[in-house]
Amino acid sequence: MLFYYTGKNRYMDYPNKTTKFLHLKIKDGEYMLKKWTSAVMLTALTLLINNAIATEQPLHRYLIKNVNVYDGSDKLIPNQDVLIEGNLIKQISDNIAAENGTDIIEGGNKTLSPGFIAVHEHIIGQMSFGDIFTTDTRFAAYVASSTVNTYLMNGYTALRDVAGNTFSLKKAIDEGYVTGPRIYPSGPMITQTSGHADHRHASDASNVNGNGTWDPMVRNGDMVVADGVPQVLKAARESLRQGATQIKIAVGGGTGSYADPLDVIEFTPEEIRAAVNAASDWGTYVLAHVYNSDGIRRAVDNGVKSIEHANLIDEETLRYMKEKDIWLSPQVSVYTFIPKGYTEDQAKKHRAAYAGLDNLFSTAKKIGYKKIAFGSDIITDPAAIERINEEFVHRTKWFSNAEIMQQATANSAALLALSGKRNPYPHPMGVIKVGAYADLLIIDGNPLDDISILTKPKENLKMIMKDGVIYKNTL
Template identity: 40%
Template sequence: MTQQQPPVPILISNVRVFDAVWSGLTPPTSVLIQDRRIAAIGTQGSPEGTAVIEGGGRVLIPGLTDAHVHLFAAGTSLAGLTTGATGTGYYHALAAAGQMLMRGFTTVRDMAGDVASLRQVLDAGTFPGPRIYPSQAAISQTSGHGDFSHVYEDANTFSCGAHARAEQIGFLRVADGRDQVLAAVREQLKKGASQIKVMAGGGVASAYDPLDVLQYTPDELRAAVEAATDWGTYVCAHVYNDEGIRRAIAAGIKSIEHGHLVNGPRTVKLMADEDVWLSTQPFLESDHEYPSAENTEKNKQVCEGVAHTFRWAREQGAKIAFGTDLLLEPEKAGLQNEMLTRLSTDFGFKPAEALRIATSGNAELFRLSGERDPYKAARLGQITEGAWADVLLVEGDPTQDLTVLGDPDKNLAVIIKDGRIYKNTLG
């Protein structure tokens, strides 16, 4: 994919900078952006032809990041994704990416969906959207959280027929046994995955698996880790309960997605001791709606565990990543910003602490992709010299009041990603 010509240099003057390395703001200063990176902070000069934005004392922060999105499913319903024409999912993903950027999210980790090609288009500057760390298809056992076949259909292992629709469109991959898991992981890496996601426990939206069940044997999980490690990257695991988390950690998995049903601090302490990330979401029960009473009850159980999970993670010193996991309800996509503000308003984080989690903190997790990291040439999630030029100019001070980020249309005066201006209300 051909990259567009480098954008013109940009000087943002008279701004207070939250660099996401420490918690405070700098005195009024200037930030020079050149060649898609932060070229200088506090400079008095700029190259000829520089575009100047007068910050007026506003706060400049790094672009927001989201560690758990589903671009391929964010802009469409389950029926639209599984029964619509194949191409519609890609168009919806492209639109969802542009909307996400305009909410201030400049980097996301996609946790299921065929988005590697979308990443290339967005990185080339052809369309607006965030940087993407693709997982490609999430990998599931038969009857697991990623098995959306009908109950009357044979399992893939026994069937010579077509795969379920979710597999046909590259959203999920059902694989059983060491050999199939190895092949499934390698398939996603071939398609451009920067990390791998497996389903290691029951889920809310899926039809066949209660929340307490374990998914994938230790050997199957180790197979996924071995294949990913050979490519210099890591595995994430969807799992809620203690035993599933412990099994995943023992297999070498580095990121636990969700974890809302941990039963006390012991498992979270193990995560901290083993340097395993908790990539979790500040869910409220109203965030999702389900057609069946069973799925609704599972959603209630998960949401009741959110506050405990956050509290134990903080007390035990676990590494926390922020994500939203919004999918299949396009009308709720705008909750992404509100969910970020809940870290402060509902779950006990100081505003600057929450903001650091959603910028430089998530970026530390993303770097586990190693050589598969598509953005390893510079730092993400911070405003320091040499870092990627992804910044937001904010009306108000989110280090004191995170809720200003809940209204991006009103309070994001400037959005710059990869050194390009995508929004500027200041002229």
């Protein structure tokens, strides 16, 4: 039982509100005690509080026995035990003795992995393009609640949402009302007029006076259309006010937008720096949607730390990114199909983006590019989210199983950690070590030998734990 004085004075609903009461809290309930000034009352209160603190329940303990631990290398560490206390990993060793009250989980010589992390996801918007532009916000939220549960059941314990109003969803997950991964929300993607988040067709009315308010995704806080330094500053600061852990801007054309070819550059250097300066002042960073080399160089030159996509990059620019220590956040899954609702022009751009992947990844391997993260970019397709773990297999054309596992765990966790002072989850993720979050998976089989086993999460993810809480256990 946790019993403490909150430091506040409260009043009963008396007409004159002259009688003060101490505001006390016992776990989830709130209680009032009349505020006396006598030494007797203060002594009694002190004894009550001390007794409550002394009887506080110890942290829950799990001991996972006999597992082969994935530690980020190309081999598993065999026959390990992992002790979890509360939401953190307490000890890793062989033959850890279980204390009284510790729950034992027999791992059966299976693989223990950190939870997967996907850093380019769209939690809001897993419905057709038509529904996205016509549905109400509550329906979108209900769909998103189902989407995050799907991610967790596929083994993802953390996500970076890169365009959408997911602030309330994050809070609902953190407070236990919704089951899902940790969310690092970017808030709305910030774009210029005619940019990646300007969804008007050529025949639609001018946007000069309306600033995109015709668009429900703009009204609902999923996108922002901003032009000029003052508007970009305001958009970034508004996202930070709402709780963004990082800021996303569009610096080039996209496949899902109508007005911008993939080769265009969006935002001036001054506009990009405005977003970067706003994020930097809050201790975090900016990520940029962009496919082409010229846009990537403009983004990097003006302070962007994470490049999303980069499908059409040339070798010189990729080497430049490596020299500047920039994160590369690519995806494969979304390009393996034409998203629902795409026009032929959008589909043509989508196919061009897919065609560029081989050069991107082949060049990355050639030059030894290590700062590569994991994600899917799936949007408008709940069925594709169910198959999100196909991303692991898609990457085997260019990377080893060990490299892909590292991208989906430690690498992506390191990218999330760039949020610095805005990081809502300060303990290590994506690794199995003492002091890290107990975000863990028990996998039937060894993904370093056969990563395709991850495409069958219902059968092969035997245990899913996030923050020390078990959400699935079929051992």
